[in-house]
Amino acid sequence: MQIAIIGSGYVGLVTGACFAEFGYHVTCVDKDASKIESLSQGIIPIYEPGLESLVQQTQRMGRLSFTTNLKDTVAQADAVFIAVGTPSRRGDGHADLSYVYAAAEEIADALDGYTVVVTKSTVPVGTCRKVLEIIQEKVKKNNSLAEFDVASNPEFLREGSAINDFMRPDRVVIGTESDGMGHDRARAVLHQLYRPLYLIETPIVFTGIETAELIKYAANGFLAMKIAFINEMADICEQVGANVQDVAKAIGLDGRIGRKFLHVGPGYGGSCFPKDTLALTRTAREVGSPTSIIESVVKSNEDRKQSMAYKVLQAIGYKPGMEKTIAVLGLTFKPNTDDMRDAPSLTIIPILQKAGIKIQAYDPVGCQEAKKHLRNIVWSKDAYEAIEGADALIILTEWNEFRALNFDKMIQKMKYPCLIDFRNIYRPEEMISTGFDYISIGRPTIYGAQLGSQKTAFVA
Numbered sequence: 001m002q003i004a005i006i007g008s009g010y011v012g013l014v015t016g017a018c019f020a021e022f023g024y025h026v027t028c029v030d031k032d033a034s035k036i037e038s039l040s041q042g043i044i045p046i047y048e049p050g051l052e053s054l055v056q057q058t059q060r061m062g063r064l065s066f067t068t069n070l071k072d073t074v075a076q077a078d079a080v081f082i083a084v085g086t087p088s089r090r091g092d093g094h095a096d097l098s099y100v101y102a103a104a105e106e107i108a109d110a111l112d113g114y115t116v117v118v119t120k121s122t123v124p125v126g127t128c129r130k131v132l133e134i135i136q137e138k139v140k141k142n143n144s145l146a147e148f149d150v151a152s153n154p155e156f157l158r159e160g161s162a163i164n165d166f167m168r169p170d171r172v173v174i175g176t177e178s179d180g181m182g183h184d185r186a187r188a189v190l191h192q193l194y195r196p197l198y199l200i201e202t203p204i205v206f207t208g209i210e211t212a213e214l215i216k217y218a219a220n221g222f223l224a225m226k227i228a229f230i231n232e233m234a235d236i237c238e239q240v241g242a243n244v245q246d247v248a249k250a251i252g253l254d255g256r257i258g259r260k261f262l263h264v265g266p267g268y269g270g271s272c273f274p275k276d277t278l279a280l281t282r283t284a285r286e287v288g289s290p291t292s293i294i295e296s297v298v299k300s301n302e303d304r305k306q307s308m309a310y311k312v313l314q315a316i317g318y319k320p321g322m323e324k325t326i327a328v329l330g331l332t333f334k335p336n337t338d339d340m341r342d343a344p345s346l347t348i349i350p351i352l353q354k355a356g357i358k359i360q361a362y363d364p365v366g367c368q369e370a371k372k373h374l375r376n377i378v379w380s381k382d383a384y385e386a387i388e389g390a391d392a393l394i395i396l397t398e399w400n401e402f403r404a405l406n407f408d409k410m411i412q413k414m415k416y417p418c419l420i421d422f423r424n425i426y427r428p429e430e431m432i433s434t435g436f437d438y439i440s441i442g443r444p445t446i447y448g449a450q451l452g453s454q455k456t457a458f459v460a
């Protein structure tokens with residue numbers, strides 16, 4: 001089986017490398033010639049644990065290759081996966097489908113024999129059918145004898161654990177359509193492709209095309225809702241002196257609710273939740289079925305990122321004209337990725353800078369990417385350099401290396417020992433003896449520095 005992947009970003013690369021690992025012959029295509037040049041030499045332009053060695057290994061075995069030549073690659077493929085970006089369209093929040101449709105046009109010109117064209121990009125309901133129309137029209141115009149079907153196969157991998165998520169997913173969703181005579185060639189091809197997962201008893205959910213497209217948005221909408229929900233519970237906890245960690249644990253033990261995605265934070269970010277929730281609200285309105293729940297989730301999350309900046313200003317007792325320096329540890333939207341798309345740091349840091357605060361920042365792998373988005377930052381080589389002379393320290397991303405900071409060393413380097421932990425990676429009880437003021441989310445604040453180590457105050 002020959003597979004072509006159009007778009008060699010996070011999803012395309014992982015999909016390509018994993019299919020190659022399954023034993024198929026895969027060619028990943030990208031428009032970006034410099035990206036293809038690096039990939040051909042086994043250099044991975046993104047940070048994803050395990051990806052570089054998997055790419056190099058499957059390349060060496062001759063099962064994975066990279067090219068900018070879409071035409072020849074598609075002509076030889078049995079299945080073509082569209083894995084191009086679908087960012088939010090400027091202005092209205094709809095998914096920008098221009099890359100998907102452009103890829104469909106190019107694929108149509110290149111088809112030869114029978115091919116299944118699969119949308120793996122996250123696309124609103126109706127996109128796959130539009131891809132079908134684009135290809136049908138072009139094939140007809142070209143007087144081509146090529147035969148094809150379209151299918152939807154949304155991707156659920158998470159950056160940071162993408163390979164494991166692809167190799168051992170909770171489920172695979174495949175949306176296809178039979179030809180009216182009961183034949184479903186696309187389903188047969190995809191069933192064969194995912195056979196290695198079938199063998200490890202991964203549930204494979206076969207649906208219609210529209211259903212598969214909506215499943216992806218429903219999943220992301222629901223997960224985003226859980227995060228927004230627990231974040232709002234955290235705000236209430238802060239007002240009433242309750243502990244959100246215990247609330248999350250206790251409700252999560254209810255099997256109907258589940259423990260995952262009940263971690264508080266500065267608001268969700270990343271390449272998926274913000275744009276997918278927004279796109280879902282737009283689709284819902286367009287079809288006359290507005291989703292007030294997801295609209296609230298979007299607003300709640302946007303408001304949260306801003307309110308986190310004000311929480312920092314409050315914590316340092318900010319007044320206009322003050323000269324303050326804040327250290328920020330972690331800039332990426334989550335650990336184990338260098339992805340900065342919609343990261344909370346991109347909202348929080350500019351608000352602090354606007355208030356005249358100097359920012360010293362460090363991220364284990366994200367600094368290079370962050371430099372494209374953030375200005376006037378003093379970049380540091382590690383956490384201890386970042387906190388030098390700072391009036392407060394914010395943990396914005398829970399990288400493992402921030403989980404065991406040396407507080408004795410830190411207290412000597414900081415102007416004032418204040419730790420604002422937006423990921424709750426430390427426990428208030430253990431912070432009492434450190435001499436730090438410790439502000440976390442939805443839990444008691446410790447005024448270790450101001451009041452001495454024995455006296456703690458619980459803010460209401």
Ligand SMILES: NC(=O)c1ccc[n+]([C@@H]2O[C@H](COP(=O)([O-])OP(=O)(O)OC[C@H]3O[C@@H](n4cnc5c(N)ncnc54)[C@H](O)[C@@H]3O)[C@@H](O)[C@H]2O)c1
Pocket residue numbers: 006007008009010011012029030031032035070083084085086099102103106120121122123155156157158159271272
């Ligand atoms: N990143 C994730 O964690 C994740 C998870 C699940 C689903 N998705 C979805 O998968 C899709 C891809 O996301 P991503 O993060 O991999 O995007 P990305 O921006 O990292 O990569 C997209 C790639 O497609 C290339 N491209 C665009 N048009 C092309 C064309 N016509 N021919 C060849 N290459 C082309 C771009 O150069 C880029 O390298 C999106 O719809 C996204 O929502 C992403």
